[in-house]
Amino acid sequence: MTDRDTALAIAGLDKSFGRTQVLGGITLNVAPGERVALLGHNGAGKSTLIKMILGLIRPGAGSIRVAGNAPGSAAARAATAYLPEQVAFHRSLTGREQLTMFARLAGEHPKTVAPLLERVGLALAADGRIGTYSKGMRQRLGLAQALLGRRRVALLDEPTSGLDPISRHDLYAVIDEMAANGTALLIASHALTELEARTDRIAIMAKGRLVADDSLGNLARAAALPTRIRLTAREGAAEAVQAELGGRRVNGRAVELDCTTEQKMAQLARISGLGEAVRDVEMVPPSLEDLYRHYCGENRQ
Amino acid sequence: MITRIMAIAATEFRIQTRNRWLASATVLMTLFALALTFAGSAPTGSLGVDLLTVSVASMTTLAVYLAPFLALMIAFDAIAGEAERGTLGLTLTYPLSRGEMLLGKFAAHLAVLAIAIALGLGSAGVAAWLAGGAGPASVQALARLIATAILLGACFLALGYVASALSGSGAGAAGLAVALWLVLVVLYDLGLLGALVMDAGGGFTKHVFPWLLALNPADAFRLWNVSAAQEVALVSGMAGAGEALPGWAAPLSLLLWPVLALALARTVFERVEP
Ligand SMILES: Nc1ncnc2c1ncn2[C@@H]1O[C@H](COP(=O)(O)OP(=O)(O)O)[C@@H](O)[C@H]1O
Numbered sequence: 421m422t423d424r425d426t427a428l429a430i431a432g433l434d435k436s437f438g439r440t441q442v443l444g445g446i447t448l449n450v451a452p453g454e455r456v457a458l459l460g461h462n463g464a465g466k467s468t469l470i471k472m473i474l475g476l477i478r479p480g481a482g483s484i485r486v487a488g489n490a491p492g493s494a495a496a497r498a499a500t501a502y503l504p505e506q507v508a509f510h511r512s513l514t515g516r517e518q519l520t521m522f523a524r525l526a527g528e529h530p531k532t533v534a535p536l537l538e539r540v541g542l543a544l545a546a547d548g549r550i551g552t553y554s555k556g557m558r559q560r561l562g563l564a565q566a567l568l569g570r571r572r573v574a575l576l577d578e579p580t581s582g583l584d585p586i587s588r589h590d591l592y593a594v595i596d597e598m599a600a601n602g603t604a605l606l607i608a609s610h611a612l613t614e615l616e617a618r619t620d621r622i623a624i625m626a627k628g629r630l631v632a633d634d635s636l637g638n639l640a641r642a643a644a645l646p647t648r649i650r651l652t653a654r655e656g657a658a659e660a661v662q663a664e665l666g667g668r669r670v671n672g673r674a675v676e677l678d679c680t681t682e683q684k685m686a687q688l689a690r691i692s693g694l695g696e697a698v699r700d701v702e703m704v705p706p707s708l709e710d711l712y713r714h715y716c717g718e719n720r721q
Numbered sequence: 722m723i724t725r726i727m728a729i730a731a732t733e734f735r736i737q738t739r740n741r742w743l744a745s746a747t748v749l750m751t752l753f754a755l756a757l758t759f760a761g762s763a764p765t766g767s768l769g770v771d772l773l774t775v776s777v778a779s780m781t782t783l784a785v786y787l788a789p790f791l792a793l794m795i796a797f798d799a800i801a802g803e804a805e806r807g808t809l810g811l812t813l814t815y816p817l818s819r820g821e822m823l824l825g826k827f828a829a830h831l832a833v834l835a836i837a838i839a840l841g842l843g844s845a846g847v848a849a850w851l852a853g854g855a856g857p858a859s860v861q862a863l864a865r866l867i868a869t870a871i872l873l874g875a876c877f878l879a880l881g882y883v884a885s886a887l888s889g890s891g892a893g894a895a896g897l898a899v900a901l902w903l904v905l906v907v908l909y910d911l912g913l914l915g916a917l918v919m920d921a922g923g924g925f926t927k928h929v930f931p932w933l934l935a936l937n938p939a940d941a942f943r944l945w946n947v948s949a950a951q952e953v954a955l956v957s958g959m960a961g962a963g964e965a966l967p968g969w970a971a972p973l974s975l976l977l978w979p980v981l982a983l984a985l986a987r988t989v990f991e992r993v994e995p
């Protein structure tokens with residue numbers, strides 16, 4: 421692959437803090453315009469990976485290329501946008517002053533600041549001290565600085581934390597816009613929700629290893645998670661229903677069965693064969709949460 | 722490069738004025754300088770020098786303690802504090818070298834210090850002049866005092882950055898800064914004094930001691946001011962040590978310290994992983 425195809429190329433990355441290994445054998449590529457969700461529980465190593473891409477933490481082994489440059493080099497930093505997990509700014513500056521400083525550092529004209537503040541919905545608060553901002557407003561200011569200039573790679577570390585649902589959708593509109601402009605996006609998150617599912621690819625980390633890296637559709641197919649069928653039996657009939665179909669008794673009257681996509685129709689036929697004994701049938705397809713747990717090595721609840 | 726240094730300097734200066742460091746430092750400097758000038762006005766007649774000369778001599782002693790203290794108070798938070806509050810990591814992901822960031826902060830902090838020192842010592846000087854008269858020599862001594870006090874502050878700003886980069890936390894950096902102040906400004910002199918007493922006028926006193934004095938920025942500052950002005954030397958009774966040294970020793974020390982300390986701060990800062 422050439423540098424034109426991969427804005428971000430990571431190969432065989434290891435990192436230990438003292439004796440504990442935090443990252444092991446991470447290989448991950450992101451193409452221009454591609455949105456990749458980086459998922460993993462707290463402590464999985466997402467932030468560490470992002471800081472290594474930024475050149476803030478030195479890797480133990482392996483290689484990272486940011487738009488063809490070494491991480492932390494001036495060229496790599498000029499090409500990279502970053503939204504930290506804990507967005508912090510100087511309390512005594514105003515949003516406009518802080519963003520103007522970042523614009524100057526990025527080599528952008530201070531003129532670009534006002535439209536950006538407007539873009540993230542901070543136009544009215546622009547001249548208030550950051551110390552008076554809410555967490556959501558600081559997050560928006562963080563997003564505004566990540567939008568300065570046209571960067572080739574954007575690393576967003578848990579960008580939705582602290583945002584209300586409407587802001588989360590605004591955020592994803594911004595993410596889509598950046599991708600349309602050709603920016604390669606790596607978006608860290610500790611949950612798989614509809615928002616993360618809208619990315620092009622999903623990479624899942626567990627205990628410092630990459631355990632999955634594919635599109636949502638492929639991940640779901642490969643996992644082949646069962647659909648859950650929940651039956652509500654007629655009074656007193658739960659026992660008979662379980663004897664006939666198997667599965668688990670959940671409470672007094674409900675029975676749960678798991679079945680694969682292929683078995684689904686056959687099972688439904690058997691259920692309708694039970695006639696009056698079953699009062700209701702509910703089908704629960706595997707959720708995004710189930711899929712995520714599956715790849716993290718945990719069972720469905 | 723200049724744009725980026727200026728961007729950091731402008732931001733930092735704004736923060737220093739907003740958190741009232743500029744105002745506090747200036748007021749502190751002025752109050753102490755005025756108090757010393759008028760408390761020290763008694764011996765004027767007996768020594769046959771004007772009030773400004775006496776005032777400069779007392780303010781030299783004041784500045785030895787106060788300029789390093791103010792500089793360290795401004796500087797200790799520069800790196801550790803930003804790392805702790807989480808503002809450092811994001812700034813360093815911009816195409817800005819750590820040296821540029823340090824220079825930007827240094828420029829802003831030096832401006833704050835220079836304003837505080839020039840206004841503080843300057844206003845006391847003007848007051849002494851109005852109250853007791855001044856000659857061209859004492860005005861020159863005052864100008865030299867202000868310039869060298871700013872240089873002394875620059876040394877300790879840079880040393881404060883070293884302390885800040887070495888410590889993981891703001892509290893640790895503050896502790897280290899206080900230790901630096903104690904060692905360089907107080908204990909060093911006490912140590913030398915002890916050695917002088919032990920030596921009782923031997924070879925150490927004649928050949929080694931003056932150089933050890935010049936090696937310490939606070940003493941170099943004192944030497945420079947004292948040996949450059951005969952009258953000030955007379956008042957402060959510190960002429961002896963200065964005469965044993967070539968004239969360039971103290972100025973060279975005071976000029977080199979900020980440069981070397983800044984270089985050291987940069988080296989230590991390069992190793993910080995935010
Ligand atoms: N500077 C550090 N020193 C020691 N351990 C660290 C350091 N930074 C992170 N870790 C450890 O590395 C692991 C991964 O952390 P992190 O990358 O922040 O995870 P995530 O962002 O996925 O929640 C955690 O166990 C954390 O305790």
Ligand SMILES: [Mg+2]
Binds near residue numbers: 463466467468577
């Ligand atoms: Mg994290």
